[in-house]
Amino acid sequence: MKDPGAHDPAADGRDTTRPPGVVVGTDGTAMALRAVAWAATEARVRGVPLLIVHAAPYASADRAAGHRRVAAILGRAVTVARRREPGIALRTERSDRGPADALVSASRSAELLVVGMLGGHTGDALVSSIAPALTAKARCPVTVVRSDHRLDTHRGPVVIGVEDLAVDSDAVDVAFADAERHGTPLVVVHVRHRSAGEPAGGTAPEAGLRPWAARYPDVPVEFRVAYGGAGDQLLHAASLVKS
Secondary structure, three states, X not given: OOOOOOOOHHHHOOOOOOOOOEEEEOOOOHHHHHHHHHHHHHHHXXXXXXXXXXXXXXXXXXXXXXXXXXXXXXXXXXXXXXXXXXXXXXXXXXXXXXXHHHHHHHHOOOOEEEEEEOOOOOOOOOOOOOHHHHHHHOOOOEEEEEOOOOOOOOOOOEEEEOOOHHHHHHHHHHHHHHHHHHOOOEEEEEEEOXXXXXXXXXXXXXXXXXXXXXXXXXXXXXXXXXXXXXXXXXXXXXXXXXX
């Protein structure tokens, strides 16, 4: 297992020449503006600037009308962010690229990328945004803010699914840091695939979490072992701690 926290951002294509911040994409929809509000609070908690990005390849077709639309969309997003967190450093950026390309590019100099997604019932594949593509291609952690996500200040525990710490160490880094930053517990879920009649024994990677526990002594950690499909078990764990 690699040393926790030893990851080099430049090794995965990150732009280390600009100070990191929180990046959020907006297209002017209510769903995107909820993501802007969430991102503004996260920027304040992290003590970093917020960058609001709007992808506007349409602006080149009719420059006057396109620029007015861009100004309206970004202006509304700035208003939402300022109302939510008046004291944060904030800037906006228009991109001539498509939404996914624009946000992946912005993620190279970010410590967090935030996007919105329509909410639905647990287990629904109700995805009408570019969130799935971004989670695969972004160069930093990605937060997907659902349209039914509560934006109040109360947060439940951070939940992370762990299978192999040698592979999942970056995600564990992020989870512990986020739990410490927000003053919440961390729930670590290890899902096993057990055939019928198989005993519940076996070794879970709980002991491997000790390096992180030493680095984050103020983070309460609960370790859970579950059986079944990983997606279903993580959704179940998240629903139990949902604020």
